[in-house]
Amino acid sequence: MELGEAFVGQGPEAAHLNTVLGHRDGPVGTAWATALATPRAGHAAFVVVAQPNLPAKPMTLFVNKATIESERHGTMTWGPAQLGVASGVLDAVADGTISLASVEDLVLIAAVWVDPSADDADLVFENNRAATAQALRAGRRSLPAIGDVLAVRDEPINGYYVPASLRGDA
Secondary structure (H helix, E strand, C coil), X not given: CEEEEEEECCHHHCEEEEEEEEECCCHHHHHHHHHHHCCEXXXXXXXXXXXXXXXXXXXXXXXXXXXXXXXXXXXXXXXXXXXXXXXXXXXXXXXXXXCHHHCCCEEEEEEEECCCCCCCHHHHXXXXXXXXXXXXXXXXXXXXXXXXXXCCCCXXXXXXXXXXXXXXXX
């Protein structure tokens, strides 16, 4: 099982992805099928396609992390974000991150954040494409290294919050 994470872009069009890549006949395959078969309000996992009737390979399940809030948000999620994921998966196969010989034996779960206020479809597409490929590369290489993570343990920040001690407010 390979676990990956990536954040690409800024503002409402930024992409934040988590990937889980593993064998169809293992725990990732079980999780993939279970997620597909158990939709819930605002969250219906679906198979990612590069074009109608052409699913990405390895078979990829798109799981939205943000509840669909509006028609526009749904369009951004099901349109440019999912197509970005498909393209990023295919980029990872083309560059050898995912072995071409193994695509039929693997499944991928992509947990994807699409900001409800996103309005630039091209940026949503490009950021999700880049983030998907980046997350898959990170998963392949077991990145980040634990030393890199421990090096920032006293300076935790993210795009939504910076502790007062790091802002200089304390």
